[in-house]
Amino acid sequence: MYDHLTLISGRAHKALAQEIAEYLGLPLGPCEICNFPDGEIFVQLEHNIRGRDVFLIEPTGPPANENLMELLIMIDACLRASAERITAVIPYFGYARQDRKDAGRVPITAKLVANLLTKAGADRVLTVDLHAAQIQGFFDCPVDHLYAAKTLDAYFESLHLPKDKLVIVSPDEGSIKRSLQHLENLGGTLAIVDKRRANALETKQANLIGGSIEGKIALLFDDMITTAGSIVGAVNVVKAHGAAEIYVGAVHPVLCGPAISRLREAPIKELVVTNSLPIAPEKMMPNLKTVSIAPLLGEAIRRIHRNESVSGLFD
Numbered sequence: 001m002y003d004h005l006t007l008i009s010g011r012a013h014k015a016l017a018q019e020i021a022e023y024l025g026l027p028l029g030p031c032e033i034c035n036f037p038d039g040e041i042f043v044q045l046e047h048n049i050r051g052r053d054v055f056l057i058e059p060t061g062p063p064a065n066e067n068l069m070e071l072l073i074m075i076d077a078c079l080r081a082s083a084e085r086i087t088a089v090i091p092y093f094g095y096a097r098q099d100r101k102d103a104g105r106v107p108i109t110a111k112l113v114a115n116l117l118t119k120a121g122a123d124r125v126l127t128v129d130l131h132a133a134q135i136q137g138f139f140d141c142p143v144d145h146l147y148a149a150k151t152l153d154a155y156f157e158s159l160h161l162p163k164d165k166l167v168i169v170s171p172d173e174g175s176i177k178r179s180l181q182h183l184e185n186l187g188g189t190l191a192i193v194d195k196r197r198a199n200a201l202e203t204k205q206a207n208l209i210g211g212s213i214e215g216k217i218a219l220l221f222d223d224m225i226t227t228a229g230s231i232v233g234a235v236n237v238v239k240a241h242g243a244a245e246i247y248v249g250a251v252h253p254v255l256c257g258p259a260i261s262r263l264r265e266a267p268i269k270e271l272v273v274t275n276s277l278p279i280a281p282e283k284m285m286p287n288l289k290t291v292s293i294a295p296l297l298g299e300a301i302r303r304i305h306r307n308e309s310v311s312g313l314f315d
Contacts, residue, residue: 002026004084005305006049010058010074012067013278016091016294017057023298029054033070041066043073050082053305055126057297060094060113061277062256068094068113072120079121087124087304088117089297091276092224092252096131099138114138126300128276128293129223129251144300144310148274148293149178149221152249153185155272155291156219163187167213167243169220171234182221182249191218193234207237214242224252225273228259232266239267252276253290255283263288 008029009017021028030046056078058071071088078086098109110132117125118140125143130136136143166188170179176192183190191210218238222231225248235246246268253273255263260283263271272289273279279290296313303310 002302002305004052005301006047006052006054006083007301008045008054008056008074008078010056010067010070012058012061012070013091013275015278016059016275016292016297019275019292019294020057020089020298020301023294024302031074033074041070041073043070043077045077045081048081049078051084053085053087054078054083055087055089055301055305057089057091059092059277060090061092061252061254064094068116072116075117075120075122085123086121087126087301088122089301090125090127091293091297092254093127093130093135096135099132099135110135111138114140124304126297126304128274128297131223144304144314146293146296146300146313147181148251148276148296149181150185151274151291151293151296152221152251152272153182155289156186156247156249161217161219165215165217165244167191167211167216167218169193169208169213169218169234169238171220171222171231175222178221178223182219186219188219191238193237208241212242213238215244216242217245217247218243219247219249221249223250224254225250225259225263225271226254227257228255228262228266232262235266235268245269247272249273253279255279259283260285 006029007021008031011033032044034042056074060068095109095113128146136145168179168183168188168190170176170192189211194207225231247270248268249272251274270287274293275290300310300313
């Protein structure tokens, strides 16, 4: 059924890789990965991949440097083992924030990482919800950029929230396009939080643009939650305007620094994220729900391997 297809997982998110393998009905290829005493990474493929279509599954989230380097070494190992094609499956693409030169003497790190992946030997990249869509153009190889909006929306649809009370709230002006997509899928009305940046690390939310949210059910969507400052600020604005219930959906649960303490204190009924990144047990909360993107990635892998169209999965 899948001639010459091999799935290999790094250490960043073995659980997601296993789910993808189960979706495809394939085992994960045996691979030894460990660290030398000085911290350097060792990789050895424990099976023959000569002439095979290899998919390496490794999100480059925290610790970003360790996981990125591990992925680069895995790519090199596959290249030197004569794989026919190497696809880097990166559910969360790290270093995506630095996608342009917005100040003097700063790098464009997203382009640097794209160069590293292609120079290492990646023939193709499969990723989900890039922080900036234009990063696709930084690669000198094909990039399949998937969106997890429908996966999140399917969960919210299962809650049967009354559409006459539903308000989709964009947490800032830059997320309006994403919010409109959720609005089309879920229904309701649209509101926008006016977010102003205080400095490079902090933002402040001031006003709510749109119709009344008094007594309504608010759904806020973002691509990632890192320190949770922006999303919690938006939640507080929505609560101050009288929302009865507040739900938050995000694709990438980076959840670092003060994120968990902020989210625990915020008036959020449910926080729904995907499993693009692993969540440590100590970061789990009673109102934190996880939905799986394994079927989305698995279907994309199946279509790429069979040289079928993947465009239907981009919506």
